[in-house]
Amino acid sequence: MAVSLLAAVLVLSGTLFAADIKHPAAANYNIPLWEEGKVPLAQGNGPLDSPFLTVFLPPEGKRNGGSVVVAPGGSNIMLMYGVEGLDVAERYNSWGVTAFVLTYRLSPRYGENVRVMEGKRAVQLVRSRAAEFKLDPNRVGYIGFSAGSNTARSVAGTSGPGDPNAADPIDRLSSRPDYLVLVYGVGRAAPGESLKSFPPTFLVSAAADTGPALGNAQLFMDLVRAGAIAEIHVYQKGRHGFGSGFGSPEFSDWMGRLELFLKLGGFLPGSN
Numbered sequence: 115m116a117v118s119l120l121a122a123v124l125v126l127s128g129t130l131f132a133a134d135i136k137h138p139a140a141a142n143y144n145i146p147l148w149e150e151g152k153v154p155l156a157q158g159n160g161p162l163d164s165p166f167l168t169v170f171l172p173p174e175g176k177r178n179g180g181s182v183v184v185a186p187g188g189s190n191i192m193l194m195y196g197v198e199g200l201d202v203a204e205r206y207n208s209w210g211v212t213a214f215v216l217t218y219r220l221s222p223r224y225g226e227n228v229r230v231m232e233g234k235r236a237v238q239l240v241r242s243r244a245a246e247f248k249l250d251p252n253r254v255g256y257i258g259f260s261a262g263s264n265t266a267r268s269v270a271g272t273s274g275p276g277d278p279n280a281a282d283p284i285d286r287l288s289s290r291p292d293y294l295v296l297v298y299g300v301g302r303a304a305p306g307e308s309l310k311s312f313p314p315t316f317l318v319s320a321a322a323d324t325g326p327a328l329g330n331a332q333l334f335m336d337l338v339r340a341g342a343i344a345e346i347h348v349y350q351k352g353r354h355g356f357g358s359g360f361g362s363p364e365f366s367d368w369m370g371r372l373e374l375f376l377k378l379g380g381f382l383p384g385s386n
Contacts, residue, residue: 187260197357234289263299300329320352
């Protein structure tokens with residue numbers, strides 16, 4: 115846990131340390147989404163203008179080639195790195211999955227269009243480093259919480275195969291997540307949006323958290339009707355912001371349910 119706390123300090127400070135970036139063997143370190151001076155739509159060059167991923171590696175002998183981008187929530191004005199970032203990354207690590215916690219640019223300085231762009235870039239960046247991290251580029255997931263979940267839905271809905279003629283080789287790769295996890299975010303589909311080609315989607319919320327619960331329920335029905343793969347869990351009691359659910363009497367099992375969903379889908383070893 116000490117390493118995780120150190121990573122939290124680095125992430126919360128918004129500071130990138132060159133030593134971290136140059137040594138992939140480190141347990142936690144940061145990778146910028148774009149090189150310095152090349153961040154699209156940047157309104158400055160400070161820490162809050164520089165989105166990045168923080169890498170969480172599973173134990174060496176446990177890695178199975180899976181990866182996931184983790185987008186914490188926080189109403190787009192802050193980021194809940196604890197229960198919606200570090201805890202989730204560490205749970206994924208216990209499954210043998212390499213996790214990348216996304217630090218995205220916040221309101222009011224930046225709008226949702228910027229965050230969606232960053233989410234897609236994060237997926238492309240992970241794929242671009244698949245050989246380095248020994249990842250399967252066809253098992254890149256995306257999990258979002260609250261505001262991060264809303265963005266995740268838009269990332270999946272607007273992603274594409276990449277531009278083969280792009281000058282930046284990362285932009286040539288697909289930005290489509292191979293699966294999607296939406297945690298207490300209002301997941302309603304956009305008007306006229308085709309959901310048939312949506313990635314397998316896992317939705318979870320609490321019934322008392324009415325907006326997200328009803329939005330997720332509607333999206334689940336729309337996905338199933340469109341022929342996409344989806345699973346939903348709406349807990350009878352609870353609240354918004356339960357994160358990983360660790361130690362919670364209401365929500366402690368939801369990540370275990372997600373693990374089974376991923377096994378059944380072939381994203382984790384042990385699938386049927």
